[in-house]
Amino acid sequence: MLLVALFAISSITIPILIASSIALFLGIIIVIVTKIFAVPVDERLEGIKAILPGANCGACGFSGCEGYAQSMADGDPNTGKCPVGGTEVAEELSLFLGVATPVFIPKVAHVHCQGTVDHTNKRFDYRGTLGCAAAHSLFSGPNSCSYGCLGFGDCEVACPYGAIYMANGIAHVDSDKCTACGLCVITCPKKLIEVIPKHLNAYTVKCKNKWPGAQTRKNCSVGCIGCQKCVKACEFGAITMDGPLAVINQSKCTQCGACELVCPTHAIANGLMLGLDKQGTPSHTGIVSISQ
Amino acid sequence: MREMLIILFSAILVDNFVLSRFLGICPFLGVSKNVKTAMGMSMAVIIVMVIASALTWPVQAYLLSPLNLGYLQTGVFIVIIAALVQIIETFLKKAIPSLYKALGIYLPLITTNCAVLGVTILNVDQNYTFFESVFNAAGAGLGFMLALFLFSGVRSKVDRADIPKFMKGLPITLVSAGLVSISFFGFKGLIEKLFS
Numbered sequence: 001m002l003l004v005a006l007f008a009i010s011s012i013t014i015p016i017l018i019a020s021s022i023a024l025f026l027g028i029i030i031v032i033v034t035k036i037f038a039v040p041v042d043e044r045l046e047g048i049k050a051i052l053p054g055a056n057c058g059a060c061g062f063s064g065c066e067g068y069a070q071s072m073a074d075g076d077p078n079t080g081k082c083p084v085g086g087t088e089v090a091e092e093l094s095l096f097l098g099v100a101t102p103v104f105i106p107k108v109a110h111v112h113c114q115g116t117v118d119h120t121n122k123r124f125d126y127r128g129t130l131g132c133a134a135a136h137s138l139f140s141g142p143n144s145c146s147y148g149c150l151g152f153g154d155c156e157v158a159c160p161y162g163a164i165y166m167a168n169g170i171a172h173v174d175s176d177k178c179t180a181c182g183l184c185v186i187t188c189p190k191k192l193i194e195v196i197p198k199h200l201n202a203y204t205v206k207c208k209n210k211w212p213g214a215q216t217r218k219n220c221s222v223g224c225i226g227c228q229k230c231v232k233a234c235e236f237g238a239i240t241m242d243g244p245l246a247v248i249n250q251s252k253c254t255q256c257g258a259c260e261l262v263c264p265t266h267a268i269a270n271g272l273m274l275g276l277d278k279q280g281t282p283s284h285t286g287i288v289s290i291s292q
Numbered sequence: 293m294r295e296m297l298i299i300l301f302s303a304i305l306v307d308n309f310v311l312s313r314f315l316g317i318c319p320f321l322g323v324s325k326n327v328k329t330a331m332g333m334s335m336a337v338i339i340v341m342v343i344a345s346a347l348t349w350p351v352q353a354y355l356l357s358p359l360n361l362g363y364l365q366t367g368v369f370i371v372i373i374a375a376l377v378q379i380i381e382t383f384l385k386k387a388i389p390s391l392y393k394a395l396g397i398y399l400p401l402i403t404t405n406c407a408v409l410g411v412t413i414l415n416v417d418q419n420y421t422f423f424e425s426v427f428n429a430a431g432a433g434l435g436f437m438l439a440l441f442l443f444s445g446v447r448s449k450v451d452r453a454d455i456p457k458f459m460k461g462l463p464i465t466l467v468s469a470g471l472v473s474i475s476f477f478g479f480k481g482l483i484e485k486l487f488s
Contacts, residue, residue: 015361022351022368026375033379037386129454 044097045073051092053084055160057181059195072097080104083180083195107180108198108272109163109173111155113190114206115148116168119221136189144219147209149192155184165276172282175200175272200272200285201255205230205239205246207267212244217265224267230259296427298487299420303431305479309407310439312476316407320440321465323398324447330440333398338433340380340402341411344373345429348412349422369412377403407436443472 048069056064060081062071068081072093079093080102087104094101126135126142132154140146151169163177164184173184175198185193192208205224209216213225226244238252239259246268248259260268277283309315316337323333348369356364381399384392392399402408411432415425446468455464 014359015364018355018359018361019364019368019371023371026371030375030378030382033382037382039385129452131452134452 045069047096048072048093051085051089051096052082053089055084055179055181057084057160057179057183059083059179059181078102083107086179106198107195108175108178109180109182109184109193110196110202110204110272111149111171111173111193112204112206112208113147113149113170113192114222114267114269115143115145115220116170118168120144120148120169120219132187133189145209145216145223147190147192147207147211148220148223149190154187154189155193158183158187165282167276167280167282172273174275175285176274196250198272199250199255201270202250202272203248203253203255203257203260203268203270204250205248205268208245210243210245216244222266225265227264229262229264230268233258233262294487296424298483299424299427300431300434301486302483303428304435304438305476306483308435308439308476308479309410309432310436311473313410314473315410316405316436317469319398319401319405319407320436320443321462321469324440324444326448327441327444329398330444331437332394333401334433334437334440336395336398336402337405337407337436338430340373340377340399340405341408341429341433341436342426343380344369344376344408344412345415345425346422347376348372349415349420349425352416353422365413365416366409369409373408373412374403407432439472443469446472 049065052065052069054065056066058064060068060083062068072079077097077099079097079099080090082089083106086106090104091101121144122142123144124139124142126138128134128138130152132141132150132152135141135150135152141150143150149170151166151171153164153166153171155171156164156166160181160183161177161179163174163179164171165174166172171184171193173193180195180198182195185191185195190208196202196204207220207222207224209220209223211219211223213227216223216225224245226241226246228241228246230246231239231241235256235258236252236254238249238254239246240249241247246259248268255270257270260266260270271285274283274285303309307313310317310320319333319337323329351368351372352365356362356368377399381392384395384399411429415428418424418428420428447465450464450468459467
């Protein structure tokens, strides 16, 4: 009787002992390892992460909010890198870290193309998958200009803020809704979208084509033909030629408008888009609207 | 050496953990959206699988088997794997921060990955020796990597395709996973021919 009882006890206790001793042993090892390989964690990191919007868009240049928070915790005094949070977050971060608030230049995404259906033609009838990436992979898409906006709206889908809308076959950015996160910049297969400083009256070359002038004229009536008139007209040296394409350096541009006046094809235009007005046409903030 | 190679290659191709044994389906569907994340996850799985096999084999052989405590296997192995992942994470954070960053959140995710538990239990079921177990684990990890690599390629194609609305998302992913799995049936019988 006693033997049976002893056997019953041992058949329960031995497994319990073994299992719990393994667990205890591993627990002790974890504690030791954590002590040996302890990494000092900056307690400010959590606070910074709480202030950042947590969109993880990567517009600050880091892999996500975590990376930017880490960099600030390590002593980076620039709190103005988050375009999603804007001035508000920059001020809050500066207050939290005790550094000076940087001058925050808001940015906005901008589509460098105005080749609407009125200005371009179709080379062929595309009946494939509806999407810029798919259309681009088939002979650069059906548009007469192989550098221009395809208008299938991959950027519209990619935008988490609903700031991009399609009108007349090209993409427009609603500058009020845009947070300059840069997701559309990555998505566009034509690399037409750039993030520029948000001057409502900004002058931009709304074209990205690299063809010689004659070929551009044949395929789009508002393309940059590389005549260099704007380069000569600009008093501030803000316009340079990238091959046959004029490029405006936004940090040098003073919005004087001299370039727009001399541009023979109206490829240079001013103003950012605001959104669709009540008639469903894109509304424009600049002085001159897109020339017809 | 020949036996080791047979074990290694059959774990990669014939008895692929994801596509033939259907273990580790969760990360297979979860992190196969692009090649970069798939590779990060696979590297973490390979490391953990090999070390977990090397640790659980002696526990089974010298502790559980002699005491006839085979039924404790699942619980004890899970505890060992969880502790192991924790230790590796702490170690990497200090010693190799770049690798820790690259593996990122995938390392803690492996704690409850059935593929890792699967490989340790299969080592015992097949009566493998210590080195055979390690080779089996390495093969299983490489097989996992191969499956994720192939499938992330398939998915990037599927993303561009014009899919009917009711099939979008998980349904088309599961169907394409099934087709990739069928393709791996082509490897059945490969090992016998290769090493005969």
